[in-house]
Amino acid sequence: xxxxxxxxxxxxxxxxxxxxxxxxxxxxxxxxxxxxxxxxxxxxxxxxxxxxxxxxxxxxxxxxxxxxxxxxxxxxxxxxxxxxxxxxxxxxxxxxxxxxxxxxxxxxxxxxxxxxxxxxxxxxxxxxxxxxxxxxxxxxxxxxxxxxxxxxxxxxxxxxxxxxxxxxxxxxxxxxxxxxxxxxxxxxxxxxxxxxxxxxxxxxxxxxxxxxxxxxxxxxxxxxxxxxxxxxxxxxxxxxxxxxxxxxxxxxxxx
Amino acid sequence: xxxxxxxxxxxxxxxxxxxxxxxxxxxxxxxxxxxxxxxxxxxxxxxxxxxxxxxxxxxxxxxxxxxxxxxxxxxxxxxxxxxxxxxxxxxxxxxxxxxxxxxxxxxxxxxxxxxxxxxxxxxxxxxxxxxxxxxxxxxxxxxxxxxxxxxxxxxxxxxxxxxxxxxxxxxxxxxxxxxxxxxxxxxxxxxxxxxxxxxxxxxxxxxxxxxxxxxxxxxx
Numbered sequence: 001x002x003x004x005x006x007x008x009x010x011x012x013x014x015x016x017x018x019x020x021x022x023x024x025x026x027x028x029x030x031x032x033x034x035x036x037x038x039x040x041x042x043x044x045x046x047x048x049x050x051x052x053x054x055x056x057x058x059x060x061x062x063x064x065x066x067x068x069x070x071x072x073x074x075x076x077x078x079x080x081x082x083x084x085x086x087x088x089x090x091x092x093x094x095x096x097x098x099x100x101x102x103x104x105x106x107x108x109x110x111x112x113x114x115x116x117x118x119x120x121x122x123x124x125x126x127x128x129x130x131x132x133x134x135x136x137x138x139x140x141x142x143x144x145x146x147x148x149x150x151x152x153x154x155x156x157x158x159x160x161x162x163x164x165x166x167x168x169x170x171x172x173x174x175x176x177x178x179x180x181x182x183x184x185x186x187x188x189x190x191x192x193x194x195x196x197x198x199x200x201x202x203x204x205x206x207x208x209x210x211x212x213x214x215x216x217x218x219x220x221x222x223x224x225x226x227x228x229x230x231x232x233x234x235x236x237x238x239x240x241x242x243x244x245x246x247x248x249x250x251x252x253x254x255x
Numbered sequence: 256x257x258x259x260x261x262x263x264x265x266x267x268x269x270x271x272x273x274x275x276x277x278x279x280x281x282x283x284x285x286x287x288x289x290x291x292x293x294x295x296x297x298x299x300x301x302x303x304x305x306x307x308x309x310x311x312x313x314x315x316x317x318x319x320x321x322x323x324x325x326x327x328x329x330x331x332x333x334x335x336x337x338x339x340x341x342x343x344x345x346x347x348x349x350x351x352x353x354x355x356x357x358x359x360x361x362x363x364x365x366x367x368x369x370x371x372x373x374x375x376x377x378x379x380x381x382x383x384x385x386x387x388x389x390x391x392x393x394x395x396x397x398x399x400x401x402x403x404x405x406x407x408x409x410x411x412x413x414x415x416x417x418x419x420x421x422x423x424x425x426x427x428x429x430x431x432x433x434x435x436x437x438x439x440x441x442x443x444x445x446x447x448x449x450x451x452x453x454x455x456x457x458x459x460x461x462x463x464x465x466x467x468x469x470x471x472x473x474x475x
Contacts, residue, residue, distance in 0.1 A: 003336040011336055013345060019350045026354060030361040037364035162372075165305065166450045 042097060045071045046117050048157035049128045049143040051181060051234040054174075073128075075117045078108045082239030088113075101141060105132045114236055119145065126154045129237050133229025136221040138162035140171065140229060146185070150214065150241035153195065156180045168222030179213040185234055187211075192238055197223040271397075279401040283409030285385055285470065290413040291463045292472060295381040300414050301455040303373050307430045310418035312359070312366050313373060318407030320351045320377050321386060325403035328391040335392075344387045345378070352377045413462065420458045425449030 001013075016212040040062055047053040047069060057065065076084050088094055096115035117128040126145040133140055142158035156177050163169040170176050180195060187193040193236030195210050201217035208214060215223050257293045269276070269397045296317075303313045327347050328335070335343050356374045359367040367374075377383065386406050391399040422428050427443045435443035448454045467473075 003338070008336040008339055011334065012339060012343075015346060019346055023350060026357055029359050033361035034357070037361060037367075041364050041368070165452075166447065192450055 012084065020147050035248065039097065040065060043073075045157050045159065046073065046128055046130075046143050047119075049145040050126060050154050051155045051178065054082040054155070054157065072119055072121050073117050074120070075115060078114045078116055078237075078240045080112065080114070080236060082237075082241070082243040084244070085113075087110050099234070101130045101132045102139065109236060114237070114240065116157055116237070116240060117143075127237075127241075129233060131229050131233035133225050135160050135163045135171075136168050136219070140222070140225055142171075142226075142229065144180075144230065144233075150238070151184050151186045153180050153183045153185065160222075164219070167216065168219040169228060170216050170219065171222060176216060183213060184210040192231075192234055194227070196227050199223070256343055276398065276401055279398060280405035280408070281447075283402075283405040285409075286472075288409045288413065288466070289385075289406050290410055290459070291466050293382075293385070294396045295385055297459075299373055299376060299380060299409050300410075300417060300459060301352070301452045303370065303417040304421055304455050305425060305450055306422050306428075307415065307418045309366060309369050310414050312363070313371060314411035314414055316352075316359075316370075316374055316408075317377055317380065317383070317410055320348060320405065321383055321403035321407040322352050322400055323403075324381075324383060325386060325391040325399040326396055326397065329394060329399035330386045331394040337402065341384075341388075344384060348383055348387070349378050352473060359422050364402045382410055383427040413459075416462060417455055417458045421449045421454050427452060 043065055044057055047065070049065055052065065053068075053072075056068075060068065077086070077094045077096050077099060078084050086094055094113065099113050099115045101115075104114075115130055117130075119126045121206060125148045127148065127150075128143050128145045131142050133145060136163040140158065140160040140163065142156055144156050146152065146155040147154055151163075158171040158177060160169060160171060163171065183195050185192060185194055195211055195213060197213050198207065198215045200215050201219050203214050264451050283289055287293065290297065290300055299313065299317075304310050324344070328344060331343070352375060355377070356367070356371065359370070359374065386402060390402045394402070419429065422430075423434065424446045425448075427433060427445050435441075446454070448457075
């Protein structure tokens with residue numbers, strides 16, 4: 001059966017309108033639920049940077065996660081100079097949870113927003129910092145929990161978009177992330193040295209020390225991505241710690 | 256791929272599950288299985304089968320897409336212009352796949368994160384387009400739905416079987432439940448090969464081998 005060109009064009013147009021309408025309708029209906037799911041996921045990632053919280057997360061419902069988050073996290077937004085800012089360039093109120101780290105990553109560093117999530121439970125204060133970078137294939141990101149001394153890592157949660165399953169994708173695994181716990185990011189003279197994941201796996205303890213973690217076999221480039229990401233973002237946040245956290249500490253010690 | 260033309264004399268009233276119709280569902284399960292016999296849809300069979308849970312979601316998504324794309328194409332089969340039929344099929348399959356993806360994003364975000372790329376790739380799953388071309392374009396809607404269900408199930412049980420072996424050997428779990436710890440074997444040595452796509456090739460190869468030695472099927 002050979003149809004006329006007009007028939008084909010009309011058929012295609014009608015089909016396009018129907019399918020397009022259907023999809024935009026569905027997107028409208030599901031949009032709010034999807035946004036909630038994304039928000040909840042962000043909160044889970046932030047809380048997941050603290051190992052004790054991560055264990056609890058597995059058995060928590062959505063409401064419990066939100067409640068816990070509001071209970072233990074207080075967030076703020078800072079700029080590259082480490083100043084806490086509350087409104088953006090257009091005067092709109094800034095909400096740390098809504099700051100899109102990936103979009104900010106594409107801006108020059110001095111224009112970016114840097115959210116800080118302060119975690120406090122029973123006198124344990126930690127600052128959870130979002131980080132973003134490039135793995136081997138696509139974006140990687142993470143949340144690093146650092147003690148108030150801006151030195152000791154309390155925990156880290158990492159995620160990725162397209163790393164190789166079984167190799168680079170292992171950065172999402174507990175086994176890898178727990179290697180960072182207790183490591184130190186400052187050198188002996190207080191300078192930032194960050195933490196490096198070294199090449200190869202099952203390295204002897206003597207090769208590691210406070211600034212190095214064991215590597216992932218077959219995923220050296222992902223590891224380099226993680227190293228660069230940590231080094232860059234810890235450097236961005238250094239001003240915040242110098243300005244606020246340490247100043248506040250000094251103040252409380254003087255009292 | 257064989258082109259089925261089922262213009263056999265249709266009786267006045269055919270049972271909803273007559274023998275002929277049952278064959279639409281049962282044939283793809285074994286004798287004409289899309290993965291092991293027709294060797295279609297292999298890429299997703301390798302990619303998503305490291306664990307059973309995402310595999311189950313993937314299987315359900317494929318069944319959904321197959322049934323409804325078959326239905327839609329079959330309903331439209333007399334209106335679709337022959338010259339653009341492939342692009343029409345593609346548009347309908349893509350719409351259904353996007354629907355699945357959006358629903359997962361809203362109600363099963365963890366699954367969405369894990370599967371998102373592969374759900375999108377259902378569009379390129381040869382089983383879907385293959386059934387549309389070979390069956391839905393020439394058959395009535397109800398028969399097409401059964402055919403979609405059959406092919407979907409045929410695909411599903413194979414990938415679930417592959418996932419079962421890969422998860423139990425690769426991580427010692429079934430549906431995320433640590434079976435070996437439960438029966439008292441604490442240090443079960445998992446096989447890293449099973450977690451990589453190579454493991455899927457091996458498991459799939461064994462399944463095809465066993466199945467073909469039973470059915471006696473040979474490639475021509």
